[in-house]
Amino acid sequence: MSDQVYVRKSRRGLYIGIAVLGAALIAGFAFFTRGGQADPAHSINIVGFAVPEAANKALATQFNQSEFNTTGADVAFKTSYGASGDQSRAVENGLKADYVHFSVGTDVDRLVAAGLVDPTWDDGANKGVVSSSIVVLGVRDGNPKNIRSWDDLTKPGIKIVTANPASSGAARWNALAAWGHVTENGGSEADATQFVDALFKNVVSLTNSGRDATTSFLDGNGDVLLAYENEAILAAQNGHGFEYVIPETTLKIENAGALLTKHTKVAESWLAFVLSDAGQTQFALKGFRPIRDDVDFGGVVDGAPDPTHPFPAVKHLLTLDDFGGWDGVKDKLFGDGKDGAPVGIVTSSIEKSGKATQ
Amino acid sequence: MTKTGRLGLGITLLWFSLLVLIPLSAVLVTASEGGWSNFWRVVTTEQTAHAIQLTVTAALVVTVINIFAGTVIAWVLVRDQFPGKALLELIIDIPFALPTIVAGLVLLSLYGNDSPLGLHLANTSGAVYLAFLFVTLPFVVRMVQPVLQELDRDVEEAAASLGASRLLTFRRIILPSLAPAIAAGAALSFARAVGEYGSLVLLSGNLPFESEVASVRILSAIENDNPAGAAAIATLLLVISLAVIIALDVIQRRVARRG
Numbered sequence: 001m002s003d004q005v006y007v008r009k010s011r012r013g014l015y016i017g018i019a020v021l022g023a024a025l026i027a028g029f030a031f032f033t034r035g036g037q038a039d040p041a042h043s044i045n046i047v048g049f050a051v052p053e054a055a056n057k058a059l060a061t062q063f064n065q066s067e068f069n070t071t072g073a074d075v076a077f078k079t080s081y082g083a084s085g086d087q088s089r090a091v092e093n094g095l096k097a098d099y100v101h102f103s104v105g106t107d108v109d110r111l112v113a114a115g116l117v118d119p120t121w122d123d124g125a126n127k128g129v130v131s132s133s134i135v136v137l138g139v140r141d142g143n144p145k146n147i148r149s150w151d152d153l154t155k156p157g158i159k160i161v162t163a164n165p166a167s168s169g170a171a172r173w174n175a176l177a178a179w180g181h182v183t184e185n186g187g188s189e190a191d192a193t194q195f196v197d198a199l200f201k202n203v204v205s206l207t208n209s210g211r212d213a214t215t216s217f218l219d220g221n222g223d224v225l226l227a228y229e230n231e232a233i234l235a236a237q238n239g240h241g242f243e244y245v246i247p248e249t250t251l252k253i254e255n256a257g258a259l260l261t262k263h264t265k266v267a268e269s270w271l272a273f274v275l276s277d278a279g280q281t282q283f284a285l286k287g288f289r290p291i292r293d294d295v296d297f298g299g300v301v302d303g304a305p306d307p308t309h310p311f312p313a314v315k316h317l318l319t320l321d322d323f324g325g326w327d328g329v330k331d332k333l334f335g336d337g338k339d340g341a342p343v344g345i346v347t348s349s350i351e352k353s354g355k356a357t358q
Numbered sequence: 359m360t361k362t363g364r365l366g367l368g369i370t371l372l373w374f375s376l377l378v379l380i381p382l383s384a385v386l387v388t389a390s391e392g393g394w395s396n397f398w399r400v401v402t403t404e405q406t407a408h409a410i411q412l413t414v415t416a417a418l419v420v421t422v423i424n425i426f427a428g429t430v431i432a433w434v435l436v437r438d439q440f441p442g443k444a445l446l447e448l449i450i451d452i453p454f455a456l457p458t459i460v461a462g463l464v465l466l467s468l469y470g471n472d473s474p475l476g477l478h479l480a481n482t483s484g485a486v487y488l489a490f491l492f493v494t495l496p497f498v499v500r501m502v503q504p505v506l507q508e509l510d511r512d513v514e515e516a517a518a519s520l521g522a523s524r525l526l527t528f529r530r531i532i533l534p535s536l537a538p539a540i541a542a543g544a545a546l547s548f549a550r551a552v553g554e555y556g557s558l559v560l561l562s563g564n565l566p567f568e569s570e571v572a573s574v575r576i577l578s579a580i581e582n583d584n585p586a587g588a589a590a591i592a593t594l595l596l597v598i599s600l601a602v603i604i605a606l607d608v609i610q611r612r613v614a615r616r617g
Contacts, residue, residue, distance in 0.1 A: 085581045110583070164564055167578040204481045205563035206570075208577060215463070216560055220472035221480055336582040339392070340399065351405045354567030 043076040044267050047091050048101035049084035049170060050211060052131055052255065054234060055286035056101065059274060062282055068273040071266050083209055085169045091116065097260055098267035101130060103170035105256040106326045121258040130257030130274050131288045134314060135177040136232060136244040138217060138225030145223045149247050150181040153224060154198035161222035163213045164206035165334060165346050171210065172334055174226040175346045177251035179333060180318045185249055193345050200346075200353040218242065228253060233287030233310070236303035243305070249316040252289075284310075385596070389589035400590040405566045406575045410591065412483060413572040414598055417551035420490040421602075424547045425540055428498025435499070436506040454496045458556025465489060466560045481563030486571055489558030490551040497550065498543030505539040534614045541610030545603045552595050 046056060060077045063069055080087065080095065088107035091097045092114045100117075102108055105128060111117040122128030139147050145158060153160055163171030178199050182192035204222050207213040210231060217225040218240055225242070232244045257274060259267055273279045277297075280290040284297035287304070289311050304310035323329045335344035343351070359367070389397060400406060435447060453461065469479040469488060479485045509532065517527045555573040562569035572591055579587035 089580070164574075164578070167564075167574060167581050169581055204565070206565060208559055208564070208574070212560055216466065216470075216480075216563070219466050219470045219560075221470060221563070334582070336578060336584060336587070337399075337403065338579075338582060338584040338587060339396065351566055354405065354408075354565055354570070 041264065042071050042073050042266065043078060044264060044270050045096050045098045046077060046079045046101065047087050047095060047097040047099075048079070048081050049087060049103045049107075049255075050081045050209070051103065051170070051228070051231060052101055052283075052286075052288070053079070053081045055131070055283050055288060058286060059279055059282045062278060063270060063273045066273060066278060068269045068276070068278075069266070070269060075266055075270075083168065083170070091260075098263035099257065099259055099270060101255065101257045103253075103255055104172065104326060105254075105320075106330060107169060108256045108258050109326075111258070111260070116260050116262075117258050118261055122256070126275055126291055127254075128256050128258060129254040129291055130271075131230075131255045131283050132291050133228045133230040133253045133255075133288050134246065134317070135173055135251045135253060136227050136229045136246050138214075138227040138232060138242045138244045140223060141243055143243060143245065147224055147245055150178060150195075150199075150249065153178075154195065154202060158202050158224060159204040159222040160199065160202045160224045160226065161205045161207070161213050161217045162203060162226035163210045164208060164350075166206075166336065166350060167208050168210070171213075171226075172346075173228070173251060173253045175333065176320075176323065176329060177318070178226075179329075179346070180251055180322065181247070181249045184316070184318050184322055189345075193349070196346055196349045197352055200349040203350075203353060206350070214240075214242075229289070229311075230287035233301060233303040237287070241303065246312060246314060248314075249318065250314055251318045252320070254291075254320055382596070385589050385592050388585050389593040392586035392590070396586060397590045397593070400579070400587045401594050405570070406572075406591060408567050409570045409575045410572045410594060412486060412570070413552055413595070416483070416486045416490050416571075417548050418602070420487060420494055420551050421544050421548040423491065424494055424498045425544050428495070428543055428547075429502055429536065429540060432499045432502035432506055436503060450499055451496050453492050453494075458493065458554070459560075461492060461557040462489070462560040465492065465557065469561060480561055481565060481569060483562075483569045485561040485563070486558050486569055489561060490554060493554055493557050494547035494550050497547040498540060501539040501543035501546070502536055505536055509535055530616070534616055537610045537613040541606045545606050548602050548606075549599050552599055 048056060056079065060075075064074045069075055080090075080097075082090075084103035084107050087095075088100070088102055088110050091100060092110055100108060100111065105122065108117055108121060108128065112119050112121065137147055137150075137153070139145065145152070147153065147158070152158065162174050165171045165175040175196065178196055179192050182195045183189060187195070205213070205216050207216055210228065213225060214227065214231060214235060216222070217227075218235075227242075227244060229244070229246070232242060235241050257271065259271055275291070277292075277295050280288075280292065280295045281297040284290050284295065285301060287301065287310075290297060299310075300307050301310035306312075320326065331341065331344060333344045333346045335341055336347055337343040392400075401410065431450070435443065435450075456464075465485070465488060466480065468475060469477050469485070471478060471480050479488055513531055514527055517531050518524075522530070553573060555571070555577075558569075558571065559574070562571070564570045564574050572595055576588045576591050579585070579591065
């Protein structure tokens with residue numbers, strides 16, 4: 001056999017190798033995209049923000065045992081959780097979802113604009129809200145800095161940890177609560193701006209998510225954590241609890257949930273279950289405040305400071321409506337100067353905080 | 359060009375386009391959507407400009423440190439025998455293999471406010487340097503090591519027998535052979551640092567004008583539905599990285615020629 005022939009043969013081997021590899025790749029992709037697709041009548045794709053993952057899991061188990069599930073078989077849940085804004089953008093860009101559960105309504109509005117959610121999604125009795133909590137102030141054991149109110153946070157030497165309202169939509173609840181503490185108690189917008197400036201001057205860590213903020217705080221960072229009541233309770237249930245104070249004035253957090261225009265039939269029953277007393281009970285057991293006051297969840301929530309009295313009444317509870325919804329505050333407080341627009345008040349407070357310490 | 363050669367080139371180009379060229383062009387196109395004035399306004403916003411400055415400075419400093427420390431570590435691993443060498447050899451890649459958020463947690467618990475080592479880097483720009491150093495450690499080491507192993511010791515001995523000092527031998531014989539590997543490692547290390555996010559995000563506290571890096575600014579722009587702004591920052595980082603990689607290559611050629 002001459003060298004020439006030998007070379008040609010080995011080259012043929014190479015081509016065959018490449019062809020086999022290519023075929024294997026294509027087959028592999030086809031397998032993965034097709035594999036795991038359950039009977040669509042019995043499946044629900046949930047895309048949500050990270051916080052209610054544990055609650056939604058409990059809800060899914062209960063849903064399959066309840067009369068809401070009329071399919072006669074267990075419904076398979078396919079879930080995806082992450083940062084609220086990221087998840088919303090993922091659905092906008094084609095991530096399959098039947099039901100979305102986001103921290104802020106603006107993340108659902110993005111899907112309305114993309115034609116994926118019906119504009120009437122928040123017209124129901126629940127106004128699009130599926131889970132609810134309040135903004136609280138996490139403190140060190142025994143509250144050594146004696147934090148009682150929002151005003152205590154701007155005292156010199158207090159170190160605050162919060163998720164960054166600039167890069168995390170969910171963190172905007174914190175900043176809005178601080179803002180509303182002034183404007184809804186008779187202060188002017190100038191007073192509120194001054195307060196928010198002073199607050200961010202005391203911020204020592206601006207993490208990218210509520211979870212990161214909690215992690216950072218539990219690892220010894222700061223004196224105060226701007227937190228959510230449900231996160232604090234869930235953390236305690238998981239053995240990483242921290243003490244928290246409910247200020248006299250605080251903000252009700254209202255998380256949005258909606259069905260996509262294209263959804264499986266059973267997803268409608270799911271949303272009905274989420275809003276039902278049975279569904280809200282599951283949320284309550286994981287630390288969320290039920291969206292209606294008359295929900296009987298049994299009265300005991302593990303992980304709450306007083307489990308038999310888990311959700312103390314707030315003296316002055318603000319709601320998003322007080323501010324005209326997100327539309328009323330989004331650009332005014334959180335605008336980032338896109339296309340030359342003026343930057344929001346909170347955005348500018350964050351910027352000023354850095355310059356002050358330079 | 360032979361048939362196989364053409365096929366190989368075809369596969370290379372296709373693969374490269376799918377994975378690199380098309381996504382990169384998409385970034386450039388998005389950045390150009392707002393026009394030149396928008397690009398300029400985004401990257402010159404004080405807070406953003408500072409974040410970019412910190413990111414690039416820290417990446418440069420870390421790269422220079424890696425050039426020295428990485429070469430020394432590679433030298434020790436190749437030329438010296440000591441107990442535990444095999445173990446060191448194994449764990450040197452760990453910072454690279456660790457999911458970055460895990461690296462972030464480790465750094466936070468070691469250098470945070472509850473630091474058992476008494477080092478408090480939380481919420482300072484020092485955290486950014488530390489995180490960069492941590493994740494980029496293996497690059498120069500792993501590039502230099504194989505070259506050093508292949509290096510012919512006879513040449514060094516010949517130089518010594520001709521009266522060259524150890525320093526001269528290193529400068530004229532060893533360094534020129536290592537230069538391409540060091541430069542490649544340095545380029546990787548710089549590129550990785552410029553885009554780093556996960557490992558520093560917990561420890562640095564993302565404070566504007568203090569410890570906020572460019573990737574956090576990109577995230578903020580995205581959160582505000584401002585993809586053009588995000589792409590503008592990304593584009594500037596790309597251009598800077600390209601310039602640094604070219605500069606490294608030029609230096610490397612000079613050093614290699616001096617041999």
